[in-house]
Amino acid sequence: MGVCITGIGVVSAIGMSVNENLNALREGRTGIGPLHYLQGTKASLAGEVKASNDELRAALGVGTEYVSRTSLLGLQAAREAWGDNKRSGVIRTGLISATSVGGMDRSEVFYKDYLAQNNPDYQLLTTHDSGSTTERIAKELGITGYINTLSTACSSGVNAIMLGARLILQGTLDRVLVGGSDALSGFTIDGFRSLMIYDDQWCRPFDDSRAGLNLGEGAGFLLLEGEKSLELTGNSPICNVSGWANAADAYHQTASSPDGKGATLAIENAIRRAGIGLDQISYVNAHGTGTKNNDHSESVALQNVFGDRVPPFSSTKAFTGHTLAAAGAIEAVFSVLAIQHNLIFPNLNYRAPIAETGLVPATQLETGVEVHAVLSNSFGFGGNNSSLVLTKYE
Amino acid sequence: MSKPALYLSAASTISHQPTFGNPGFSAALGPVEASSALISPDYKAYIDAGLLRRMSKILRMSVACAKDCVGQAGIGQPDAIVVGTGLGCLQDTEKFLNTSLTVEGLLPPTSFIQSTHNTMAGQISLSLGNHGYNMTHTQNTLSFEHALLDASMLLREGDRHVLVGAADEHIDILDDIAGRLAFKSDAPLTSGASFFMLSAENQGNAKASLADVYTSGGAGYGQEEIDAFLDRNGLQPGDIDLLLYAGTPAAGVPVQDAKRSLDYLSLIGVYPTASAFALHYAMDLLGANSEVRNVLICNTLRKSNLGLTLLKAVEA
Amino acid sequence: MDSLKEDLKKQIIEQLNLEDLTVADIADDALLFNDQGLGLDSIDALELIVLLEKYHGIQLTNPEEGKEAFKSVDTMAAYIRKRKAA
Numbered sequence: 128m129g130v131c132i133t134g135i136g137v138v139s140a141i142g143m144s145v146n147e148n149l150n151a152l153r154e155g156r157t158g159i160g161p162l163h164y165l166q167g168t169k170a171s172l173a174g175e176v177k178a179s180n181d182e183l184r185a186a187l188g189v190g191t192e193y194v195s196r197t198s199l200l201g202l203q204a205a206r207e208a209w210g211d212n213k214r215s216g217v218i219r220t221g222l223i224s225a226t227s228v229g230g231m232d233r234s235e236v237f238y239k240d241y242l243a244q245n246n247p248d249y250q251l252l253t254t255h256d257s258g259s260t261t262e263r264i265a266k267e268l269g270i271t272g273y274i275n276t277l278s279t280a281c282s283s284g285v286n287a288i289m290l291g292a293r294l295i296l297q298g299t300l301d302r303v304l305v306g307g308s309d310a311l312s313g314f315t316i317d318g319f320r321s322l323m324i325y326d327d328q329w330c331r332p333f334d335d336s337r338a339g340l341n342l343g344e345g346a347g348f349l350l351l352e353g354e355k356s357l358e359l360t361g362n363s364p365i366c367n368v369s370g371w372a373n374a375a376d377a378y379h380q381t382a383s384s385p386d387g388k389g390a391t392l393a394i395e396n397a398i399r400r401a402g403i404g405l406d407q408i409s410y411v412n413a414h415g416t417g418t419k420n421n422d423h424s425e426s427v428a429l430q431n432v433f434g435d436r437v438p439p440f441s442s443t444k445a446f447t448g449h450t451l452a453a454a455g456a457i458e459a460v461f462s463v464l465a466i467q468h469n470l471i472f473p474n475l476n477y478r479a480p481i482a483e484t485g486l487v488p489a490t491q492l493e494t495g496v497e498v499h500a501v502l503s504n505s506f507g508f509g510g511n512n513s514s515l516v517l518t519k520y521e
Numbered sequence: 522m523s524k525p526a527l528y529l530s531a532a533s534t535i536s537h538q539p540t541f542g543n544p545g546f547s548a549a550l551g552p553v554e555a556s557s558a559l560i561s562p563d564y565k566a567y568i569d570a571g572l573l574r575r576m577s578k579i580l581r582m583s584v585a586c587a588k589d590c591v592g593q594a595g596i597g598q599p600d601a602i603v604v605g606t607g608l609g610c611l612q613d614t615e616k617f618l619n620t621s622l623t624v625e626g627l628l629p630p631t632s633f634i635q636s637t638h639n640t641m642a643g644q645i646s647l648s649l650g651n652h653g654y655n656m657t658h659t660q661n662t663l664s665f666e667h668a669l670l671d672a673s674m675l676l677r678e679g680d681r682h683v684l685v686g687a688a689d690e691h692i693d694i695l696d697d698i699a700g701r702l703a704f705k706s707d708a709p710l711t712s713g714a715s716f717f718m719l720s721a722e723n724q725g726n727a728k729a730s731l732a733d734v735y736t737s738g739g740a741g742y743g744q745e746e747i748d749a750f751l752d753r754n755g756l757q758p759g760d761i762d763l764l765l766y767a768g769t770p771a772a773g774v775p776v777q778d779a780k781r782s783l784d785y786l787s788l789i790g791v792y793p794t795a796s797a798f799a800l801h802y803a804m805d806l807l808g809a810n811s812e813v814r815n816v817l818i819c820n821t822l823r824k825s826n827l828g829l830t831l832l833k834a835v836e837a
Numbered sequence: 838m839d840s841l842k843e844d845l846k847k848q849i850i851e852q853l854n855l856e857d858l859t860v861a862d863i864a865d866d867a868l869l870f871n872d873q874g875l876g877l878d879s880i881d882a883l884e885l886i887v888l889l890e891k892y893h894g895i896q897l898t899n900p901e902e903g904k905e906a907f908k909s910v911d912t913m914a915a916y917i918r919k920r921k922a923a
Contacts, residue, residue, distance in 0.1 A: 227638070234618070235618060238619075249698060256793075257638065257659045258663075265738065266739060271738065272740070273736065274738035276659050278609070278639060278657050279638075279639040279642070280639055297677065313621060314617065314621055314633075317620075317628055318617065321887075322630045322634070323883060374652055375602070375653060380634055380635075382879055388652065507639070508637055508640075509640060509642065509647075510655075574853070575880075626891065627886060629852070631880055634880060
């Protein structure tokens with residue numbers, strides 16, 4: 128039976144729930160646009176979640192103002208994935224979240240006042256550390272015990288899912304809520320601008336003219352259950368988490384290797400772990416950030432693994448923006464939706480293949496296909512590469 | 522449920538105390554002084570100059586310890602690299618935050634690149650040329666225990682050697698913040714990094730055996746959790762030869778009846794992953810003192826988080 | 838002695854934290870991005886773009902354009918002079 132997914136939740140620039148996200152994906156509607164809630168940044172476009180912190184707090188019933196947007200977004204998605212499940216004294220339950228910025232959205236408010244000596248509110252810093260964003264989500268959901276946070280830049284979300292699956296298989300936990308969350312912040316927008324990979328126009332993943340990414344924000348969560356938990360909860364599995372792998376590129380601090388070494392290893396090992404053939408992968412939800420370097424390196428890795436039979440693939444980042452640590456979790460939720468509804472999502476904004484590789488992504492919504500297994504890639508800074516294989520529950 | 526023992530064959534710590542390249546340090550270690558500073562080795566002996574020039578304190582400490590550890594273990598390449606950090610790369614984070622809020626023109630990217638929590642693990646993989654599993658855990662005061670738990674799982678899944686460690690760095694603003702947030706501790710805030718080679722088998726060079734690791738967050742731990750942990754390892758509190766605990770005024774001594782108790786924060790100072798130093802201290806002591814068989818590290822640095830690590834002497 | 842080139846060397850050492858080098862160690866024609874030269878990488882290239890703006894008021898928005906300009910101190914000086922003359 129392995130590890131089953133029984134609940135999903137997502138919030139992103141294209142919607143506040145699984146249904147809203149699914150509708151936007153079907154309709155080819157992007158959430159990337161000018162920033163409305165986060166003011167004072169130099170980004171012309173980003174994938175912002177369409178709700179203020181106050182609106183999120185009110186909707187979630189969170190009283191304190193000392194809560195990061197990262198926690199609020201995470202809680203929104205985690206609640207949806209958790210659904211009506213109950214706490215249990217018998218089912219050992221854990222929570223693993225992933226974040227790269229933690230409470231940076233609050234810390235930069237503090238630090239601005241601190242530099243200006245304008246009566247800074249030190250209490251804001253209690254939400255700074257990444258672990259505290261997860262502790263806040265756990266507290267609101269009433270989960271105690273195994274509570275953990277991973278931070279491996281843009282691959283974090285997939286790594287949280289992988290760790291959760293391993294904890295179940297090793298018998299340490301019976302069920303675990305896994306995912307990732309990151310809020311937009313001036314810090315990350317300036318950071319990617321300083322790397323000169325922030326596109327002032329709408330990002331164009333896998334297009335030959337691509338010139339960088341647009342940041343986004345959001346959260347994705349999935350409820351994973353093992354056999355014992357399923358017997359007790361009676362939940363219906365949606366999908367299996369069948370394969371996963373993490374590998375280091377060990378090439379450069381920020382750039383991916385031109386031969387796609389780490390990415391190739393991650394993809395190959397994840398598919399091997401899933402125990403399925405290469406030809407059984409129905410769809411690849413690519414990392415596809417829209418940067419020159421990532422999309423080239425990822426294309427090379429796909430060709431390394433699949434040769435001239437690369438499965439239909441697309442990046443959904445032209446919908447959501449690059450949501451950093453949340454990306455792997457949000458895209459895992461999208462991958463579940465692909466399996467659940469037999470869909471292949473379009474790669475928006477694509478015109479011409481990358482000259483060096485010639486790979487053409489799916490550009491239209493595909494509805495007439497059987498989607499049995501999805502490979503989802505997430506590659507990050509420091510050469511951290513992760514891949515996940517989800518399969519239809521049978 | 523009894524799990525097969527794992528083995529610690531190498532350890533390396535850079536801290537405010539003479540811990541680096543100094544086996545047997547546990548015998549003569551006094552309390553850490555508030556005025557103490559980080560004791561840095563000659564980093565050039567461990568780190569390529571091209572990488573070193575950009576590295577902040579936490580990166581230098583981590584890569585040097587990792588390399589030292591791999592050298593001591595003599596195993597070539599570990600199968601995986603797992604790192605815990607409570608607060609991550611504070612120096613570069615503050616630097617870029619400052620730049621981002623004060624500089625009008627183009628921003629230098631280096632401090633942003635090195636502000637992410639996985640920079641240590643990434644730089645270690647780069648320095649070693651390691652393509653294995655590469656993970657960073659950041660769960661406040663339990664970051665190291667979570668890394669250790671992950672490393673233990675990897676060994677049970679078939680890996681043979683895992684490089685596991687933790688690091689946190691002190692920056693000046695932390696003292697101000699600790700004061701404003703009324704954090705109380707008798708020990709000063711410090712920096713430290715500790716790395717270990719954890720292996721599935723004893724290759725004849727094991728210094729200690731890691732019997733069990735446990736973490737619990739969010740509830741405010743209870744004595745029964747500690748008792749249950751000892752129980753599942755077939756021990757009574759009286760069987761603990763040495764209890765290493767985080768001596769905050771709020772927590773007190775968490776286990777009574779241990780033969781000897783020692784507050785590790787008084788030796789190393791306070792940082793979120795200080796329990797990694799406690800593990801090195803315990804290993805060092807187990808290697809030198811045959812009277813000590815069982816060491817329990819009880820991390821209650823934060824009241825809502827409990828970390829328990831049980832070490833045993835290697836059976837002859 | 839070309840003072841622009843000397844200034845550039847000082848600025849490069851500072852911007853890139855090349856602690857072990859002095860101005861005298863960098864030849865005018867040494868290849869900056871070659872391991873036989875200074876062995877710089879793509880992060881350094883971004884830092885050099887910042888340097889051009891900070892000290893010389895020159896904006897270079899396409900990192901590709903920097904590849905030619907950043908070959909050596911000689912080519913950097915020539916690039917700065919060309920941009921200032923334009």
